[in-house]
Amino acid sequence: MREKTLRICEKGHRYYKSTDCNTCPKCEQENKPVEGFLARLSSPARNALIHEGITTLEQLAQHTEKEILKLHGIGPASMPTMRAALEEKGLSFK
Numbered sequence: 001m002r003e004k005t006l007r008i009c010e011k012g013h014r015y016y017k018s019t020d021c022n023t024c025p026k027c028e029q030e031n032k033p034v035e036g037f038l039a040r041l042s043s044p045a046r047n048a049l050i051h052e053g054i055t056t057l058e059q060l061a062q063h064t065e066k067e068i069l070k071l072h073g074i075g076p077a078s079m080p081t082m083r084a085a086l087e088e089k090g091l092s093f094k
């Protein structure tokens with residue numbers, strides 16, 4: 001395991017990480033949505049969808065589960081949450 005190093009984000013938050021990921025956990029918490037399906041997902045999964053321009057359930061429904069699982073940050077554990085959110089709106093994966 002790599003040693004954790006001190007990092008400071010552009011907002012001045014100080015945090016330690018052992019990976020190459022430059023995401024500030026404090027900024028991530030501040031940016032987390034409080035409602036909607038994205039609020040139910042982990043930061044990596046949420047960021048993967050946002051990076052692909054998927055911010056609504058209607059946009060999510062335009063993709064297959066296989067396509068979504070290929071995104072970096074999305075794992076099998078995220079799928080039940082997304083399926084449930086889609087079903088609540090009468091939608092499903094393509």
